[in-house]
Amino acid sequence: MGAVVVVVGMVGMAGGAAASGTNGPSHGFALNHALKYPADFKHLDYANPDAPKGGLVIQEGAGTFDSLNPFIIKGNAAFQTAAIYDTLMKQVGDEDSAVYGLVAETIEVPADESWVEFKLRPEARFHDGQPITAEDVAWTFNTLREKGSPSYQYYYAAVEKVETPDDRTVRFILYPGENKEMPLILSELMVLPKHYYADRAFDQTTLDPPLGSGPYRISKVDPGRSLTLERVEDYWGRDLPVNRGFDNFQTIRYDFYRDRTISREAFKAGAIDIWRENSAKEWATAFDIPAVKSGDIVKKDFPNERVAPMQGFAFNLRKPLFQDIRVREALTYAWDFEWVNKTIMYGAYKRTDSYFDNHELGSTGLPSEAELEILDPYRGQIPDRVFTEEFVPPKTDGSGNNRDNLKKAAMLLKDAGWSIKNRVLTNNDTGEVFAFEILLRSPQLEPHSQALVRSLERLGIKATIRVVDDAQYRRLTETFDFDMMVTVFGQSVSPGNEQREYWGSASAAREGSRNLMGITDPAIDELVELLIAAPDRESLITRTRALDRVLLWNFFMIPMFHGEADRLAYWNRFGLPDIIPKRGVTSDTWWIDPEKDAALTRGKGN
Template sequence: MKRNARRPLMRTGLLALLCLAGLAQAAPQHALTLYDEKPKYPADFTHFDYTNPDAPKGGTLRQAGFGSFDSLNPFINKGVSADDIGLIYDTLTTNSLDEPFTVYGLLAEKIEKGPNNEWVRFYLRPEARFHDGEPVTAEDVVFTFETLISKGAPHYRGYYADVEKVVAENERRVRFDFKHAGNRELPLILGQLPVLPKHWWADRDFTAGNLESPVGSGPYRVERVQAGRSIRYSRVEDYWGKDLPVNRGFYNFDHLQYDYYLDNTVALQAFKAGHFDYWLETSAKNWATAYDIDAVRDGRIIKEEIDNHNPQGMQGFVFNTRKARLQDPRVREALSLLFDFEWTNRQLFNGAYTRTRSYFDNSELASSGMPDEQELKLLEPLRGQIPDEVFEKPFELPKTNADGIIREQQRRAYELLTEAGWTVENDRMLDAGGKPVKLEFLLVQAEFERVLLPYKRNLADLGIDLEIRRVDVSQYINRLRSRDYDMIVSGFGQSNSPGNEQREYWHSASADNPGSRNFIGLKDPAIDTLVEKLIAADSREELVTRTRALDRVLLWGHYVVPNWHIKTWRVAYWNHLEHPETTPMQDIGLMTWWQKPQSAPPKPETEVSSEGETSSGTER
């Protein structure tokens, strides 16, 4: 529940006491935490624990980009932006990667909050500079915010919807006032704002996606672009923030090089041939079988599994409920029953994965069993608006014998489809309107076809035609934005502190926004209520309870066919790279890696073509 920003005070003495308390709360800080707990790192810290402050500088980190790109503006809903273009921009604050949600000053030296989160004020560092030498000012912050709201991708309007106004109080002080008090996360979210140079954009069209190299204030600048094929960044030698504690041990490579491939299989071969240095493996089959080569056996390529402590979120086959025949939850449940995870995991993934059973799996935020007393206080007022099963039984996914025989699931699926008014005639399934059922699964990742083909066969056994439509990256993005699909494979990533981004996933306000991640098309007042309560949580305990309640309702809505996850990052890299002994809890921390002194990248063994198609979805 939102609180009023200001309340009348009846007694002068009380007013004085509250003003003093407010001033104490609002004193400028070097860091902000979600629930005003003490941050891990004090004001005089020298570097994050997961960095090597003495890491050597130099060398080039070569990586693979996927598909293509046609824009260097990542802030608009036009075109495909280049990988890691965000590294040319600094933000007001930066996140710690070993705390649930704590931000430390970057462009902002200090941050000050109103006593009830009614506003937030950022004090900019006087030394902060753009790459052209111009100072970063409060006017740049105001310009950035107003530009993103008015001309940026539509999701910015939803993300910052609770901001009433932003004011440059002087050259280095900027304040954001909120429409409602009590939103604990919004001050931290605004700290993530990338600041753009107002003077550079003054005579340019922000809405035009192009390949002109923009000016930023971050650790890298664009050095060279080959349209759609490669991009190269160079480290800014006189980067204004290089000695800040939040940056020590980061950004150690002189250059970052991305060469684009249209097929993951081709890209992996290029990596093994020495064309680039680092590879995040998303295929269990490849991890088990594709690295039996001399370079791995003799230690030139290192394979490593790094613990991933993040909530795994939900990757799944996503139903677009904007389509009439997918609006009935019985239909969605029936289609979910026909995915045989156990067989898929054994036959295709070498048994590497765990079935995902929550939208917040691998964390304390995930629901399990029956709702407890505190959850019921949230859920009972919504009885009749949410699935009855929420109150009746724990959510469970079917489990098969991994032998490819799913007759029990098929029988139950047929019963559900019959209840929904679907019928079978001449071995073809007809929907409630008497039309043959043909579903299109929009796909951009070639590797995922092998996962979908057995699913397609299981649907065909009930007379349902699943067409797997693979398109290129540009077509995929355009159709995604126009919501032109029946099913896709996608994910809803989560952090240890979910908040305002949940509106982008599940809230009615984002359903018709082409830039949002509300791929499902959810417009449900009950889910809206649970999302708003989650965002308004006043403690970690409340957050956990409210997240679990939302999780239950989403699961029983059968909006996705849950996929799978693994609790590690699988990385392979050539041995001229090195990383800190301590890995951050919530990230691989690639920008803390470095090239060993007196070492060199491998000389590519062969020429590798980049033909093929690519994807945004992953096998994971």
């Protein structure tokens, strides 16, 4: 689902004055609150610092790969390579918008936010023993902007230049303006070795294991089939507070499967250790097996407090067919969520009605007075219903009889200049037949899409479904060569610069951007900039809700559904920390429990 380009190291966190880092060097940095962990903290609360190390764990690798370079748009890179690189600072899972020192032992931001400075740890090393220097950081940053994915240039646009006063100090000089998010963005820069690339082309795909500095190195590559990571025994950062209790497996092997049904069966047969299920139907029906009943496989829902992602059928506004808002709204009436949820998804999901659902950031009811202050200047430029109606997706009784909503859809299409001719919806002016294609990257969402196709047929619309492999999907979406697609927009609890990439006019025509719908709206551009410039948490929430309303009432997507828990099944050989962070469960704090592992009997030839 969803992501078109995985730009390693990018996260969406912004909107608010820094609560740390403005009064001299600090061990961490947070927005809108004081840091949870003091300078002398020993480990993160959700990690077990005494977790044993060792063992082989096999995980699923979805699709395939033909490159180990995730920093460029060429090729189909294995995202698992991120584990071999260290970042300047580390984001934590139990605190919103906060990072703590990793390669950098301190961060400093002046009160005017005109620069961000990191002091590197003297012990930081690449796997070949060479020290990580400020020159490596500066080279990494400049190279990503010049030769990396185009998204890097856009994402780091607020940085004027990088300075290196000495081997351990790197300072990013920022352009004037609102740059509250940049300390967090820059803190998650993965540091690459300049000396390694002295005789290698950075902007080309490769299957040679690159040099890193993180807790794992790539030990074996079977192109397109498997990728093996080996824990670095003399990893320089193993005893840092942010790392204690993490990265406990000795070996992690990712076996790649093109089909989720096959990989699910491989898990049940013991060929994969940990399984994350994203299908409610499969979660309800596919695990009624002896291994679950005996306890050899643990099947568990882990609640999370993340912002629910917006998943939906996205219209490509670059296509003339979808440029009329009445047409987009009409098609919204054609998808029967209640029937899909009952018959396909076992009632496991909630209808998504916000780009920031399941969180205080999402809009509800009518705009508040504070929101109206933001929205009023845009009357006449944004849909009128932003001011007068609460956005609620069309509802049905779940019976499969969607007649009332289809009548509303037909009226909207008629108003937009479409009518039935020879039982086919046809444009009154051009004679164009209403037909389009829905692009999917996996057969998993075919039943959900077929429900839309059947409703559209009753309106005289010919919609077809096209399922492609990962490589094709990436190529088609990067070049915006699709009519409609199912995609996902993930959000953080502190949205910021990434909103330009999602909805900004400047990204609409740039290949590889996340503005998949091709939105070019000056009002939305300004609302995004207001969000990024929010001076505190309260104003960030207000401005995010205002933007949310405008996005919803433009009907850029047909909202689908979301869950509020992570579904994991795993062979019962693991120890887990007592605390699950609010960002959700993560296996990088798990360990192999020797007693459970010895007691587990199954046919798995590890």
